[in-house]
Amino acid sequence: MSIIRRLLGERDGNVMLLTAAAVIPLLAIIGGGVDMSVAYLVRGKLQNACDAGALAGRQIMDGADWDRTSREEAERFFHFNFPDGLLGTRDVSFEIAPGEDDDNELVGVARAVVPMSVMRVFGYNQADIEVNCNAKRDMGHNDVMLVLDVTGSMNDRPSAGGATKIARLRSGAMGLYRALDDDNGSVTRFGIMPYSHTVNVGRSLMNKDIVKEQPYVHVERNCYYYNGRQYCYNNYTTKWVNINESSWNIGKGGGSTGGNTQNFRTSGDGCIEERPSIGHDQDPYEIEDTVTRADVDTRAGNAGNQPELQFGRYDPGVQEAETQSGCPSEASTMQPYASESAFQTAINNATVRVTGGTYHDIGMLWGLRFISRTGFYADDNPTERDGIPVRQHIVFMTDGKLDTDDASGRNDLYSAFGLQRFQGRVQGSGAIRTRHINRFNSICTLAKSMSVTIWVIALDVTDTDDIEPCATSSAQFYTSDGSDLEQIFEDIGRGIGNLRLTR
Incomplete structure (x- = not known):
């Protein structure tokens, strides 16, 4: 113890x-x-x-x-x-x-x-x-505007060989439809804008949108030689003139349809001449190298007396100085397609006419006009359906660089901007091609500011500097050799779909 x-x-x-x-x-x-x-x-x-x-x-x-x-x-x-x-x-x-x-x-x-x-x-x-x-x-609702290059080079085979580029486009676009064809209650609508140097949109407009009388280029004919000089008869002035001093003139009239806008619009050949930029009259007829929201959305009033807000008729038959012309197939506004076959038919119809020069700006401008919620088709382009937002997309596909007629008129290609050598409509500094590139870039920037997502496909193009900046981001830019075009369209469709975690 x-x-x-x-x-x-x-x-x-x-x-x-x-x-x-x-x-x-x-x-x-x-x-x-x-x-x-x-x-x-x-x-x-x-x-x-x-x-x-x-x-x-x-x-x-x-x-x-x-x-x-x-x-x-x-x-x-x-x-x-x-x-x-x-x-x-x-x-x-x-x-x-x-x-x-x-x-x-x-x-x-x-x-x-x-x-x-x-x-x-x-x-x-x-x-x-x-x-x-x-x-x-969760797809939600989507409006998808296809802006498709149908210029003459689309009839060529891609560098990798095989089917022509236009044939690959017709089959490849189905990948987009299939990727967006989910049966989950969502609504997906497609618009189709085939473009070359003009667009065929007459049937989608109203009579008030088409000008009754417009300028045309006239070249003197019925010529003769005298003392080393060529003299030709001018049908507009009804005088014989020295062709070395004046070989052409600008006339004004109703064109091959005589000013009948209804016949023009419903003919199937409703390609247009672009109107002056907002703020300009028909005389002088000036189209700026930048595009504003007003240029996209402003529409002529019902009275039909505002020619500066109306579009001209693309009319090669009376445009005497042109040496190259062509009108692509008709465009279609936003609409749903109930089946793959119905969508395939629409794509096929939109790509029947393959011809012309490559004017990216006219295709993008009208693609944006068709999808805008504040312009020509505002009533048909809602921001939501049953409380669910409608997202907007433009899928732009081209097989080449912007290729305009030379300002000197060596080819005298007749485009939506008239005959530049004679009519000089497109304003701005630098070469005429530069002015159209500036317009294209301006339209792309404007579309993005309107919350439109832009997807760009460069088909068999080696130099993409002109078109790549148009895409919303690098993730929305694709290059294709033609063989993978369907897969690219499908990838874009999946990207458009709003995939989300639900846990």
């Missing part, structure tokens, strides 16, 4: 004993913190990998079709983001499949085992981690 009393009364070494006793719970706290930090880190990475796999799998699906390719794509993205042995994990698994109640939604679960380091001493050997992920393509 005396020994015990002495031990109880002895204070020497008590601090050491107390410290030793405290080490065990302290180690548990520190070790548990270390191990749990690893477990939480694994959980975060496992969740990210699960999300990536679900999104990738849903992205590659065609509609609600879940197949081996889709599953393998989901697994590939999961394992890329969570490689084997990451942070010492083992028994990693990833399961994903369509949901039982909604086959448009993918439901996934990922599991991993995290071995404990310090906590193993206390009997905790591992932490079992499990996370869930869901992904759904």
Whole structure:
């Protein structure tokens, strides 16, 4: 008893004993913190990998079709983001499949085992981690305007060979339709704007939009030579003139339809001459190298007495000085297509006429006019349907650089801007091609400011400097050799779709 009393009364070494006793719970706290930090880190990475796999799998699906390719794509993205042995994990698994109640939604679960380091001493050997992920393509509503190059070079075969570029376009565009054809209650509408050096939009306009009398170029004919000089009869002035002094003149009239706007619009050959820029009259007829919102949206009044706001008739028959002309197929405003075959027919009809020069600005301008919510078709372009927003997109595809007629008129190509050599309508500094590039860039910038997403496809083009900046971002710019055109259209369709996580 005396020994015990002495031990109880002895204070020497008590601090050491107390410290030793405290080490065990302290180690548990520190070790548990270390191990749990690893477990939480694994959980975060496992969740990210699960999300990536679900999104990738849903992205590659065609509609609600879940197949081996889709599953393998989901697994590939999961394992890329969570490689084997990451942070010492083992028994990693990833399961994903369509949901039982909604086959448009993918439901996934990922599991991993995290071995404990310090906590193993206390009997905790591992932490079992499990996370869930869901992904759904919530398409919403989309208006998609196709602005398609149908110039003469589209009849050529691409550098890689095979079918012509226009044939590849006709089949490739189906990829866009299929990628957006999800049966989830969303509404997708398409407009089609084939373009060359003009556009065929007459049927989509009203009589008030077409000018009754417009300027034409006249060249003197019935010529004769006298004393070394050529004299020609001018039908407009009814005088014989020295062609060396005046070889042409500008007349004004109703053209081949005599000013009958209804006949012109419904003829199927309703290609137009672009009107002056807003703020200018027909005399002088000036088109600026920049485009404003007013240029896109302003429309003539019902009285039809505002020629500066009206469009001319593309009329090669009376434009005497032209040596190259052509009118592409008719454009179509925004509308839904009930089936792939109906959409295929629309694309085929829009690409029948393949001819002419490459004026990107006229195609983009009218594509923007067709999709604008504040202009000609405002009543048909709503911002939402049943409370769900309608997103707007322009898909612009071309096979070449902007290619205008030379200002000297060596070819005298008759475009939507008239005959530049004689009529000099397009204003601005630099070469005429530069002015049209400036217009194109201005339209692209304007479209983006109107919340329109622009997707650009350069088909078999080696120099893309003119068109690449038009895309909303580098992610919306694609190049194609022709063989992958359908896949590119499909990728754009998937990009237009609003893929989102639903967990």
